[in-house]
Amino acid sequence: MPLSGRVSDLGPFDLLLSVARLGSVGAAARAHGISQPSASARLSGLERRLGIALLQRSSRGSRLTPEGALVADWARAAVEAAAALDTGLVSLRRSGGDRLPVAASLTVAEYLVPRWLALLRSAAPDTSVLLTAGNSDDVAAAVLAGDAQLGFVEGPDLPGGLQARTVARDVLTVVVAPGHPWARRRSGITAHELAATPLVAREPGSGTRRHLEQALARQAGACPLPPLLELSSTTAIKAAVREGVAPAVLSSLAVGDETSSGALVRVPVTDLDLSRSLRLVHLAGRPLTGPARALASIAGRRGPGPLPRGG
Template identity: 65%
Template sequence: MPLPSRVGDLGPFDLLLSVARLGSVGAAARAHGISQPAASSRLRHLERRLGLELLTRSPTGSRLTEHGALVTDWARTAVEAAATLEAGIASLHHGAESRLPVAASMTIAEYLLPHWLVRFHATVPGTTIALTTGNSDEVVAAVLDGSARIGFVESPRVPGALRSQLVGRDELTLIVAPGHPWSRRVRTGITPAELAATPLVSRERGSGTRLSLERALGRGTEAPLAEPLLELSSTTAIKTAVAEGVAPAVLSSLAVARDVAAGSLVAVPVTGLDLHRRLRAVHRRGHQLVGAARDLAALARRSFEAATRAEGTGGQAAPLSQGGPRPAQ
């Protein structure tokens, strides 16, 4: 059937996703190889086409409105599906062996995998990555049913039917709006019991971020966990909700570093609670990790090792576009 006129052209939605990820129209324009006026024009045309205000613009950058966060969340699936379609078509020109189906959880896909893929394509030319994203449970399902040869997850739970290998670590961070009462407790922190009792803006069930937090709180306090105030399926939508004062949230430090540095969000310590977690590559037992899949897992692991060495020797590990270690070049 014909695509609806408001969503038939995915290009402006892809540009909006870049604004959400990079924090400004200018940075998104550079990423797409167009001028800033051209990018602004396309985004304003998209707003007129949808009849919605998607961005709040200021001299320091652009921030998604509440409607913009929701549209971005929904658009991500369509844009990623288009990218998968393009990758699949491209793979037909290179043969089946040149196509590597990969599944990645949202945090890894958004904040780490793009940099891994730049290095991967430089060292393994001619291999097309067919990427699908989802929460950790969905990644596990894709690897188990064979639609992905390798997956990347941050969940502490890996089924016995899969083999896993550690590729790196990150840390969960409690974030609040600048005007939230907890923003005045940056020095003293809050207790695990306080966090457990507070309804949060949360990822959906099946998310590695949500499961890691629930596991950590289960070890750190006997208090019952409050039900989430709001469940959203993307980090961008969650950060927008927190910045608007809806409720606190807990996300990867990779996802919030730039927002905290800019002052739009405040990171609050949780006393006596270990929020570190492991990032893993997974594949099916009985299926050896070979070829391009093995190379991608090794590259991801080396990226974290290089960043750790830089920090351990007093060097500064260069940040990603939104914080975290940069893969080795």
């Protein structure tokens, strides 16, 4: 079945995802190498094509409407698939060189892997990286199946057959909209209050969700209530929290811009340690070689200490 005209051009959707990630049309325009008026025109054209208001524009910048967050969530997989297709086509045109399939959980793929790949390109310019993003379970399955030579996960558990090592540290953060009652709780909340509150959360299989559930069970003996809303991307979760749907627990890497601007408020949990390790995984008993070894070295270059926000 041929694609409809609404979705046949993925470029504007890619631009919309950049607005969601960077927080403004101007920043997205710079990331795409186009002018701000051109970016605004493309986004306005997308809104006309879909018949939906995707952005709420103000003097302080642009943010996604609830409908825009859903569109961005749906479009992400298609844009990533198109990017993978383009990368594959480019690699087929090259004479020689190496192809490196990599899988990464969404947080790592969005906030850490781009920097690592830029460094790898300098070290191994003939290497074509085929990056697949998913939740931690998806990444582990891809490496075990041989679809990825190495992967990056944020989940606390791994199936047998994989070897892992820590490449970065992260801290999960409770975030709420500025108008939420927790935003005024300077002393924070307890683990039991968090467990008793339905959240906006990722889908089952997400490393972030599993780490939170295990931390609550291990440290507080608490079982969290089922999520109020499940979404498959961090961008959509942040949009739902900003609209006041419910609190969420997300990577500190993912919410730095929003908490700095005041769009979201961090809420401390007084009796819960939400720090975690981000790990590189590959098949046990099969040492990494070539570009895979180079990427592993780059990812671990800063050691296991905390990384700066956004990279």
